[in-house]
Amino acid sequence: MLKGKRLLISGVATGDSIAAAVAQRAVLAGAQVVLTAYPRDVAAAEAVAARLTAPPVAVLSLDATDEDDLLAIEDDLRERWGLLDGVLHAIAFAPKPALHGIMDVASCDVETAMRTSVWTYAAFGRLVGRLAPSGGASLVGLDFDSERAWPVYNWMGPCKAALRSLNGYLARDLGAMGVRANLVSAGPLSTRAASGIPDFQVLLDAWQQQAPLDWNPADPSGVADAVCFLLSDLARAITGEVLHVDAGFHAMATHLKKPEC
Numbered sequence: 638m639l640k641g642k643r644l645l646i647s648g649v650a651t652g653d654s655i656a657a658a659v660a661q662r663a664v665l666a667g668a669q670v671v672l673t674a675y676p677r678d679v680a681a682a683e684a685v686a687a688r689l690t691a692p693p694v695a696v697l698s699l700d701a702t703d704e705d706d707l708l709a710i711e712d713d714l715r716e717r718w719g720l721l722d723g724v725l726h727a728i729a730f731a732p733k734p735a736l737h738g739i740m741d742v743a744s745c746d747v748e749t750a751m752r753t754s755v756w757t758y759a760a761f762g763r764l765v766g767r768l769a770p771s772g773g774a775s776l777v778g779l780d781f782d783s784e785r786a787w788p789v790y791n792w793m794g795p796c797k798a799a800l801r802s803l804n805g806y807l808a809r810d811l812g813a814m815g816v817r818a819n820l821v822s823a824g825p826l827s828t829r830a831a832s833g834i835p836d837f838q839v840l841l842d843a844w845q846q847q848a849p850l851d852w853n854p855a856d857p858s859g860v861a862d863a864v865c866f867l868l869s870d871l872a873r874a875i876t877g878e879v880l881h882v883d884a885g886f887h888a889m890a891t892h893l894k895k896p897e898c
């Protein structure tokens with residue numbers, strides 16, 4: 638499905654990262670992959686990369702909030718491949734106070750969360766727009782249902798709502814270059830980012846009660862397959878979309894009457 642595609646996959650921190658699962662599926666599907674990792678995660682990302690079926694071409698250090706780092710990645714890709722067919726944005730961060738509450742949070746913490754989790758998606762849009770081949774390219778990001786308020790999640794909720802809005806604007810501005818922008822809205826997965834969310838178990842319990850399909854928070858492969866689909870030419874007519882990969886949770890009004898086991 639991704640034969641010959643040159644892909645940049647960001648956000649590998651551990652073997653559980655959604656980005657690690659995407660990298661694994663992408664190389665199996667025939668893609669050439671460059672990984673990026675936050676500077677302090679590079680060694681861990683290299684270890685993850687070495688365990689992939691086909692190791693990625695490179696693991697590059699990237700603080701995605703740093704313009705110099707972004708330019709260095711662009712230069713590297715220009716020199717390495719010349720053109721880029723797809724990018725996965727798998728980056729989010731909020732300082733602890735912003736994950737613990739809403740009203741008593743300093744604006745600098747909110748700014749950090751928004752800059753890291755939202756602005757960087759636009760920066761990746763700029764990158765792929767500059768390096769896209771004439772046939773177009775694909776930008777994919779990762780959303781968590783932000784249409785309603787959760788008992789947990791706090792400022793990451795408004796961050797994801799902003800990401801969703803931004804996705805439409807990127808689809809608008811990148812469309813002229815044949816570049817698509819889409820999000821996968823994933824159910825809760827047990828990653829490092831998730832472990833930073835206080836009471837994450839509340840979300841796992843909600844999925845247990847409301848998702849019509851089984852949801853395994855330790856298995857990101859369904860999300861990874863959907864990302865690979867959006868990165869592929871099979872999704873060539875899709876942009877500005879949010880694809881739910883959440884075992885159907887979002888489509889149910891409330892908890893389900895599940896048969897007793």
Ligand SMILES: NC(=O)c1ccc[n+]([C@@H]2O[C@H](COP(=O)([O-])OP(=O)(O)OC[C@H]3O[C@@H](n4cnc5c(N)ncnc54)[C@H](O)[C@@H]3O)[C@@H](O)[C@H]2O)c1
Binds near residue numbers: 649823825
């Ligand atoms: N785990 C879930 O339940 C879930 C559900 C829906 C969406 N998501 C989203 O998936 C994406 C990936 O998260 P994950 O769950 O795989 O967790 P993860 O912790 O494995 O990945 C988050 C990544 O963001 C990176 N990052 C943070 N700040 C950065 C910066 N300034 N520059 C570059 N990288 C930076 C981290 O180093 C890490 O690699 C995030 O956008 C997250 O919000 C996660």
